[in-house]
Amino acid sequence: MRLRHWVIYTDRLPSGVGGTANGPIVRIRPEYRADAGIHAHEYQHVIQWYQEGMVGMLLVALLALVGGCHWSLTLAVAPAGMAAHSLGYALCASHRLWSEVQAYRVQMRHGLSLDDAVARLMSPRYKLGLHYNDARRLLSA
Template identity: 30%
Template structure:
């Protein structure tokens, strides 16, 4: 997984562009939980296929929810106390139409 840092990524801390390419904002360069989160997206892209992943991610709310819940569950292993923060981010940042409480329940599995 190649990691590039750029301050141009102002809307997110990190973004997986392709199975082997992750962009990070410089302020989170050393965040192991975020890197693990993005590694999940790399695997998802390999499993689903890059174009299919992006098509489904942008066109299907259920797929986007599945992809992010799986990745945030890995983030929680690195920051177990961050569940409320991750739930708020999940509920507000991905156009999923869920509340923070619903997101928290999904993250708890």
């Protein structure tokens, strides 16, 4: 079953970025329209967003209930848990690393070479400070 998501082809992306996923919205440069690897990479981030968002919603709902909130308020605040993946990715380098390693492993199954995946994972835009051997070990595990 494919998770609901939307793909927008646009050049309105940061320099050097071929695609990005923000929740269920994926933006990919038009030149990569036929690139199954980048589509799979970004779709992996969509999966992560849904998985972590569902857990986040449950946690927010449980906290609201434990805190004595009425069901209606609990249901109103639970969707805030959908921000779990986005916040973790933005604020926590280890979460960002986990997310990208998963996505690059998926992309490698569609033809991206290990060396290219290593170079991309080491990109300064991820702010991971990885060394070559560490990136290679993570991606080939």
